[in-house]
Amino acid sequence: MNTPRESLLLKIIAITVAVFVLAPLFLMFATAFKGDEQQILRDFGNANAFWVSPWNMSLENFRDVLSNETFPILKYMRNSAIIVVCIVVIGIFVNSLAAFALARMKFTGRNWLVLFIITLIIVPSESVAIPLLLMMTKVGWVDTLRAQIVPFIAHPFSIFLFYQFFSVIPKDLDEAAYVDGASRWRIYWSVIMPLSLPTVATVAILQSLEYWNAYLWPTMVARSSEVRPVSLALAQFFGTPPPVWGDVMAFSVLMSLPILVIYLAFQRFFIQSAIGSGIKG
């Protein structure tokens, strides 16, 4: 058991870390709700930066950002939502199906393919970005949502995560089903996938975060407002002088809100599954 002194020390450290983690987020929210840009600049230099008095809260920045026609944030969020939902939903089927074949079926070339997938995990997307861009240019996909979705559906790391999980599910489960006359497709859908919800969640969460926050690739292929994802839009909004901090922070809040809400709603599950993926990794 912990001594009282130890547990006090633990609490102090835990709270210090929490302050370190939360302070920048408080700064973002507080600034977003401050209507007076001059006040924001003054507050940046002291502890007021992290706080806004509830009586002085103003929605002006949000009004500005939401009515900005050069940077239609809701359209950008819609674009990002479409991209993420498509990648995640299609990706889960494509990747788990491949992993199922690799982990639970015997066929010629299987070991070679597992090695191939593991090798591909190492290939950083940054190192193929330039030729991929040229490829997109050639087929006329630049400036489409397609270019931000299709290349990322098949995901070696997701295949690997599914593969690992599928490999440890006892073999007799699907053997039994197979003997009962179920097809491999049926086993995949009715036996293996229902058991793999934690992995599905892990993959969905990891992929969602990756593509909601993607920056390098959209900079290269997302040209018009119609297909611009929200992270790129924020970067451009932030990079257009002069910086209006209230508006920039309001933009940041709007962009972070969906992810924060989803995280807080599903967080237990979220962290549990992340831990799960950690153990197997």
Place this chain on the structure above:
Amino acid sequence: MMKMTRRAALVGASVLATASMTTLTTTAFAADPIKVWTHGGKADGERGQLKTMIEAWNAANPAMPAVLEEQPEGAYNDQVQAAAASGSLPDLLDFDGPNYANYAWSGFIQPLDGLVSKEALADMIPSLIAQGTYAPDGKIYGLGMGDSGLALWSRKSLLEKAGVRIPKGVDDAWTMAEFEDALAKLQKVEGITHALDVKLNYGQGEWYTYGFSPIVQSFGGDLIDRTTWKAEGAINGKAAVEAMTHFQSWITAGYVVPKADGDDSFYGKKTSAISFVGHWMWGAHSKALGDDLILVPMPNWGGKHVTGNGGWCWGISKTSTQAENAGKLLNFLLSTKNVATLMNSAGGVPGVKSAAAEVALYKEGGPLNLYLAQLNAGMGYPRPAHPAYPTITASFAKAVADIVDGKPVQDSLNVAAKAIDQNISDNKGYPPFGKM
């Protein structure tokens, strides 16, 4: 599985629901509309004005309507490149100054001669015709509604307090010695933490070239030799090094507002005394400083009295299916009334002669008349309209950034010279440019 799917579906549905609340302004057009692209800043009056003009055009020409789309300025050039690559450029688009040379060379845009009326061309101010004329074929590829103005902003009361001479006009502009003396004096004034703001907060980009290359040119240097098209010896020659050494000395002396100080040290915090920036700050500056605001002529830094000029101009894409209509729209934008309206709000130098009298800011005695005086005195020195311009400006801006960061001037400029010359030779001299 079911549970998960339902959850996921709920999340997805709520995200999409939020998104669909966006009011999409889609209007149905009978004909294929003229697509127009413009660079959009965050807070300029220009944007609203342009929108009004397009609306006016649509009301008057229902048979050939236009749609305007604003692209963020920061990545505008990239966007144009990407669109050109995929063959999806709009009909009419604007681009920052000398970049058009690369676009013309790459075959993205077509000559405006013949598309824009003779009357409109004759009305253009000479500096804009010069900017838009592509050397290899002598044709005009870009026309701006206004030219830019570059001089120094300051506060009358401050200059008087510090005992600095206020020049009356272009002819008695400060020399380098006077300018540096003024910096030293202003630095000591109470409340002033940095005598000079050169807008380092804009970051390494076109501003660095537009703003600081005139200093180099004043000393007799240049970004590139305009006849041999070699950077070696021009951008890193003795004159250029001398000019940029002065520039660096202002930084090391602590006169210059650092990047992280933000945009408003001159007009908001009032901690800087001289603001070296273009006409576009007129709105913010005049609003904050009122009658105390004063426009000081571009100093004669090194013997040759020059200033930056040129700016955003319109061009018509080669892939445009309705170039003639786009030309008519451009005619409309270049009309006296539209130019006057835009310049009255945005503050640029009116691009057509007929509008000059209608723009109060630029009339004789008007607060911005000095810009016109500078251009009329022949001080305007356009940036080089060469297909290698994107490399030229990027290399010079990089060198400026390095010089600001304290890297030796000669080394920084040598790197730029090499990068430019290498780019030109890698492109075989940009034929037909090399063969002229």
Place this chain on the structure above:
Amino acid sequence: MNNNRTAWTMLLPAIGMVTLFIVVPFLMSVYFSFTDQRLLVNPNVPTEFIGGRNYLRLFEDGAFQNAFFRTATFAILVVPLQSAMGLAAAMLINSKLPMRNAFRTIYFLPTVISMVVVAVIWSSLYQTEGFFNSAVGALSFGTVPPIDWLNNEYLAMPSLVLLSCWQGFPFQMIIYLAGLQGINKETYEAAQCEGATRWQEFVHVTMPGLRNTHILVGMTTTIFAMKLFTQVQLLTQGGPRDVTDTMVRLIYMTGFKRGEVGKGAAASVIFFILVLVISYIQRKLVKEDRAIS
């Protein structure tokens, strides 16, 4: 036989797409790196084979050496710091701390925030008149003048490291947490019976128990660090004096921004080889480690 066909049908979409979008572009990269391929091919200057010129150019002007050195600096700073933070946070949450779950929820927050947002928030903290300067001023009783954090040759990289750690450490925390929970509880009980201090417990039970987790964390964090780009592009654009110019930014600038696909491809190929080497070294380490234990 039937098995074979079903398996390949199931694999086809995934294998087809990874081949098309990873393998083919990679091979194109290698090919382009020996040509002067441009992003926009101009009819006046057709693409040609130029041998090793792209590679030569990359090293000749020192751009690649600099980018490699800066990226390595970032990795050397960020990997130990972020891992240590992750381990510390994981141990806190794994201890008998009251409201552990609430703390875990809070600690994990930064990871769900986009790096673009993180860069925006931290850039306000790094302003000349921002919070860090006030704090430094107050702690030094006004003797230290305001620092331009992101434009200071020596502080720009550490400043980026700090915000990257803030955003990234929860990931390491989660992996370590898993590692900690994988250590046999009885080992701790045995150590306590023998009267081990907390420190001895940490050194002799916790650390050895986490050996494989350390390697996993070290490997993923290093590779993650090598991809440094977003923060740099938003906050310093590689400056001041190139001290934050990274390998990915070099690829981006040459291949995309300047449209020199050939040279960008050459940089991509070297970048890939470096990542491969690191993965290989670390895999070797895992194997040796396993051999020893």
